[in-house]
Amino acid sequence: xxxxxxxxxxxxxxxxxxxxxxxxxxxxxxxxxxxxxxxxxxxxxxxxxxxxxxxxxxxxxxxxxxxxxxxxxxxxxxxxxxxxxxxxxxxxxxxxxxxxxxxxxxxxxxxxxxxxxxxxxxxxxxxxxxxxxxxxxxxxxxxxxxxxxxxxxxxxxxxxxxxxxxxxxxxxxxxxxxxxxxxxxxxxxxxxxxxxxxxxxxxxxxxxxxxxxxxxxxxxxxxxxxxxxxxxxxxxxxxxxxxxxxxxxxxxxxxxxxxxxxxxxxxxxxxxxxxxxxxxxxxxxxxxxxxxxxxxxxxxxxxxxxxxxxxxxxxxxxxxxxxxxxxxxxxxxxxxxxxxxxxxxxx
Amino acid sequence: xxxxxxxxxxxxxxxxxxxxxxxxxxxxxxxxxxxxxxxxxxxxxxxxxxxxxxxxxxxxxxxxxxxxxxxxxxxxxxxxxxxxxxxxxxxxxxxxxxxxxxxxxxxxxxxxxxxxxxxxxxxxxxxxxxxxxxxxxxxxxxxxxxxxxxxxxxxxxxxxxxxxxxxxxxxxxxxxxxxxxxxxxxxxxxxxxxxxxxxxxxxxxxxxxxxxxxxxxxxxxxxxxxxxxxxxxxxxxxxxxxxxxxxxxxxxxxxxxxxxxxxxxxxxxxxxxxxxxxxxxxxxxxxxxxxxxxxxxxxxxxxxxxxxxxxxxxxxxxxxxxxxxxxxxxxxxxxxxxx
Amino acid sequence: xxxxxxxxxxxxxxxxxxxxxxxxxxxxxxxxxxxxxxxxxxxxxxxxxxxxxxxxxxxxxxxxxxxxxxxxxxxxxxxxxxxxxxxxxxxxxxxxxxxxxxxxxxxxxxxxxxxxxxxxxxxxxxxxxxxxxxxxxxxxxxxxxxxxxxxxxxxxxxxxxxxxxxxxxxxxxxxxxxxxxxxxxxxxxxxxxxxxxxxxxxxxxxxxxxxxxxxxxxxxxxxxxxxxxxxxxxxxxxxxxxxxxxxxxxxxxxxxxxxxxxxxxxxxxxxxxxxxxxxxx
Numbered sequence: 001x002x003x004x005x006x007x008x009x010x011x012x013x014x015x016x017x018x019x020x021x022x023x024x025x026x027x028x029x030x031x032x033x034x035x036x037x038x039x040x041x042x043x044x045x046x047x048x049x050x051x052x053x054x055x056x057x058x059x060x061x062x063x064x065x066x067x068x069x070x071x072x073x074x075x076x077x078x079x080x081x082x083x084x085x086x087x088x089x090x091x092x093x094x095x096x097x098x099x100x101x102x103x104x105x106x107x108x109x110x111x112x113x114x115x116x117x118x119x120x121x122x123x124x125x126x127x128x129x130x131x132x133x134x135x136x137x138x139x140x141x142x143x144x145x146x147x148x149x150x151x152x153x154x155x156x157x158x159x160x161x162x163x164x165x166x167x168x169x170x171x172x173x174x175x176x177x178x179x180x181x182x183x184x185x186x187x188x189x190x191x192x193x194x195x196x197x198x199x200x201x202x203x204x205x206x207x208x209x210x211x212x213x214x215x216x217x218x219x220x221x222x223x224x225x226x227x228x229x230x231x232x233x234x235x236x237x238x239x240x241x242x243x244x245x246x247x248x249x250x251x252x253x254x255x256x257x258x259x260x261x262x263x264x265x266x267x268x269x270x271x272x273x274x275x276x277x278x279x280x281x282x283x284x285x286x287x288x289x290x291x292x293x294x295x296x297x298x299x300x301x302x303x304x305x306x307x308x309x310x311x312x313x314x315x316x317x318x319x320x321x322x323x324x325x326x327x328x329x330x331x332x333x334x335x336x337x338x339x340x341x342x343x344x345x346x347x
Numbered sequence: 348x349x350x351x352x353x354x355x356x357x358x359x360x361x362x363x364x365x366x367x368x369x370x371x372x373x374x375x376x377x378x379x380x381x382x383x384x385x386x387x388x389x390x391x392x393x394x395x396x397x398x399x400x401x402x403x404x405x406x407x408x409x410x411x412x413x414x415x416x417x418x419x420x421x422x423x424x425x426x427x428x429x430x431x432x433x434x435x436x437x438x439x440x441x442x443x444x445x446x447x448x449x450x451x452x453x454x455x456x457x458x459x460x461x462x463x464x465x466x467x468x469x470x471x472x473x474x475x476x477x478x479x480x481x482x483x484x485x486x487x488x489x490x491x492x493x494x495x496x497x498x499x500x501x502x503x504x505x506x507x508x509x510x511x512x513x514x515x516x517x518x519x520x521x522x523x524x525x526x527x528x529x530x531x532x533x534x535x536x537x538x539x540x541x542x543x544x545x546x547x548x549x550x551x552x553x554x555x556x557x558x559x560x561x562x563x564x565x566x567x568x569x570x571x572x573x574x575x576x577x578x579x580x581x582x583x584x585x586x587x588x589x590x591x592x593x594x595x596x597x598x599x600x601x602x603x604x605x606x607x608x609x610x611x612x613x614x615x616x617x618x619x620x621x622x623x624x625x626x627x628x629x630x631x632x633x634x635x636x637x638x639x640x641x642x643x644x645x646x647x648x649x650x651x652x653x654x655x656x657x658x659x660x661x662x663x664x665x666x667x668x669x670x671x672x673x674x675x676x677x678x679x680x681x682x683x684x685x686x
Numbered sequence: 687x688x689x690x691x692x693x694x695x696x697x698x699x700x701x702x703x704x705x706x707x708x709x710x711x712x713x714x715x716x717x718x719x720x721x722x723x724x725x726x727x728x729x730x731x732x733x734x735x736x737x738x739x740x741x742x743x744x745x746x747x748x749x750x751x752x753x754x755x756x757x758x759x760x761x762x763x764x765x766x767x768x769x770x771x772x773x774x775x776x777x778x779x780x781x782x783x784x785x786x787x788x789x790x791x792x793x794x795x796x797x798x799x800x801x802x803x804x805x806x807x808x809x810x811x812x813x814x815x816x817x818x819x820x821x822x823x824x825x826x827x828x829x830x831x832x833x834x835x836x837x838x839x840x841x842x843x844x845x846x847x848x849x850x851x852x853x854x855x856x857x858x859x860x861x862x863x864x865x866x867x868x869x870x871x872x873x874x875x876x877x878x879x880x881x882x883x884x885x886x887x888x889x890x891x892x893x894x895x896x897x898x899x900x901x902x903x904x905x906x907x908x909x910x911x912x913x914x915x916x917x918x919x920x921x922x923x924x925x926x927x928x929x930x931x932x933x934x935x936x937x938x939x940x941x942x943x944x945x946x947x948x949x950x951x952x953x954x955x956x957x958x959x960x961x962x963x964x965x966x967x
């Protein structure tokens with residue numbers, strides 16, 4: 001492991017151990033080593049000894065914020081649906097947060113999914129995470145048995161021999177286009193803040209926007225054609241917490257269940273719209289997709305639109321409500337549509 | 348029936364089968380390095396992929412060919428003026444005949460395992476009858492392979508109709524079932540003087556060790572084992588494991604109507620989803636994540652063997668490879684074996 | 687199993703009659719006639735079995751068969767309006783064409799294990815439907831069985847199913863009826879109280895007897911101690927389980943309770959069998 005990640009792993013273990021031993025937190029949410037190369041497993045440490053199992057490396061691609069609501073709830077005293085909410089302080093959870101994950105925690109606090117005061121956030125500036133699918137592609141499908149991380153190079157080993165890959169070349173698209181690698185909220189910071197910021201955060205989107213409508217449709221249908229409707233993208237997303245997702249509802253049934261184009265595309269486009277103004281481009285959806293679909297390009301496009309139209313990036317400030325969760329009767333903006341030029345001006 | 352042909356003949360012969368069959372075989376995507384089952388109709392037959400398939404299994408399993416996603420199981424009219432309105436009718440059209448080439452022992456075996464619960468299913472059986480599996484045994488395994496642990500073998504031929512093997516100066520084709528023999532004959536690949544050497548399929552192999560072991564275990568003791576919450580903790584309850592798994596065979600049935608024409612469809616469902624067991628009343632017998640995760644493993648390694656004999660896992664390693672949170676079924680097997 | 691070659695294709699049936707059973711109109715009994723004469727005559731089932739009712743375009747739903755096989759030429763299904771399919775069904779008029787796929791499941795072992803025994807039927811709410819089928823069957827073969835006792839409760843008098851038949855059974859003396867409602871109600875002269883309490887009071891003897899218990903989970907839970915007190919053994923008590931079902935053939939995987947499929951191995955299980963299963967129903 002790179003010296004950077006080795007140091008951070010040691011520091012995470014030390015701090016988690018201390019938090020658990022002192023009783024400040026009842027559980028610590030991080031990652032443990034996976035059973036395969038290039039994998040990590042989300043892990044909840046509950047004892048100081050558990051903390052020794054925590055790791056930190058380039059393959060921590062799952063967004064930990066996703067686990068917080070259920071984990072926090074599991075630590076509350078059990079109660080029936082009609083019982084009053086518990087009073088007094090509730091057990092806390094320690095959690096690691098990069099820039100995007102911390103922004104998701106902000107969104108969760110804004111949307112009343114997570115009580116910020118119950119979190120002890122250990123901030124980790126992100127160096128960008130690696131998508132193992134990128135490594136597989138770079139090796140043209142050769143099986144990887146082991147990866148040793150240097151600071152800027154991955155030394156990849158297999159039955160076929162050994163190869164060095166530039167780390168940055170396999171870092172995820174969302175991390176390459178990231179402008180906020182540092183946590184926006186935290187209780188302790190584990191490293192010096194990163195200074196990296198993409199100069200072209202929306203380059204991928206601009207390329208698609210430059211296409212003709214036909215080409216875009218082609219791209220869209222082709223990109224999503226391999227979807228198997230496993231919903232890993234939805235389930236890995238901390239924004240997707242509806243008790244009943246629209247795809248699961250059958251009264252009325254909003255969308256069909258098949259792998260046919262209309263059903264698949266409807267699911268993805270509607271899911272993306274549900275994330276508009278809330279998505280932090282953490283890239284978990286894309287990282288967990290078993291089929292390698294570039295799922296996050298839809299949400300990224302909406303992030304771009306929200307930034308253009310409202311000047312807002314999701315989860316940057318806990319005191320500012322998200323653009324689509326607010327409405328004032330005094331809103332003076334007209335409802336305009338650029339493409340059809342229809343205007344519905346308020347009287 | 349045993350046939351030996353050289354490399355060129357093999358590709359020529361496959362080209363020739365396209366007259367009567369759709370041909371699918373694993374092929375590596377140049378850009379992503381990922382292997383998919385490709386229809387030979389879409390691209391010219393790629394000799395390299397056919398002759399030297401990469402080790403391991405394609406991304407998605409061959410269950411798609413026996414449980415299409417979705418599958419139309421009946422048609423009906425909703426036009427009340429129609430005398431036969433609202434009468435569900437079987438399909439008129441038959442699916443094309445298919446050849447699945449270079450199928451690994453694990454995937455071939457999955458078809459034989461799925462055929463147990465689907466023994467009386469007219470759709471599955473119909474597709475089985477019209478599909479020829481040409482298997483390719485493994486000379487190399489992957490880090491995620493564990494077929495031997497669940498009763499399979501890299502050299503296994505269960506579920507194959509024909510086995511294709513590389514020999515010194517070319518390839519040998521051996522029919523393992525009547526269907527396989529008929530196919531070789533029909534496509535002009537039977538050589539004079541070579542008799543049907545071995546027809547397998549009727550012989551019941553002894554139950555694998557793991558199946559015997561699991562069958563002997565107490566159901567409720569396994570069910571109530573203390574490790575389930577820990578196994579389930581990282582799970583995000585997506586269906587990647589079940590949909591990529593060759594032996595996960597659960598489905599849902601739903602009607603779709605467009606205009607006056609309706610179809611009844613069945614499509615893959617997953618016991619990982621809360622909706623799977625939700626009653627109309629709102630009650631859910633497996634409302635908790637841990638219950639659903641447990642059900643998947645209990646079904647594969649206890650419920651299925653209790654009912655049908657073998658475990659419902661072929662060790663292809665797809666779920667290990669593609670689980671977003673690295674839940675490794677091999678670790679779960681070890682935990683269950685230790686109970 | 688269906689009588690047809692393809693077990694996924696329902697018989698076409700015509701809704702011959704619709705009876706609104708309860709005061710809140712949430713339960714209707716549909717009288718269905720299979721269109722194909724051969725299939726209609728060949729139809730046979732066991733009380734306790736169910737069928738998939740099919741409203742083409744809306745889907746299918748598993749519903750217990752409320753008629754007895756001794757009632758020839760038609761089938762009865764009492765349907766509670768609760769999900770999407772049953773709501774669609776409730777909106778259909780007389781004469782509409784729907785589908786029936788079945789009979790499915792095992793049903794009660796009336797023609798085998800139950801012969802010569804006293805039969806105690808304990809029911810709550812709309813789970814009474816397949817037990818109505820059972821009583822009609824028992825009365826048609828009255829000489830084959832001992833005493834028939836019925837303990838049946840509903841929330842209010844207006845929520846009792848098959849009220850005319852209940853009255854007839856009571857008056858004929860062929861069935862020892864204990865009909866109860868949860869609370870006092872104007873005009874109600876019968877028993878008041880929950881099914882478990884009534885069961886305890888009636889205290890049916892377990893000797894050479896079987897008990898068929900169907901109702902909401904809470905009723906079943908509290909009825910069991912009442913039976914245990916009078917010495918009932920688990921293998922004498924028959925329960926009918928419910929789970930979400932799709933295929934009805936033990937394939938699709940939805941209704942499994944551990945290794946058994948409610949649709950194929952059940953829905954009828956003895957309490958002894960149920961106790962060996964995970965509580966996933």
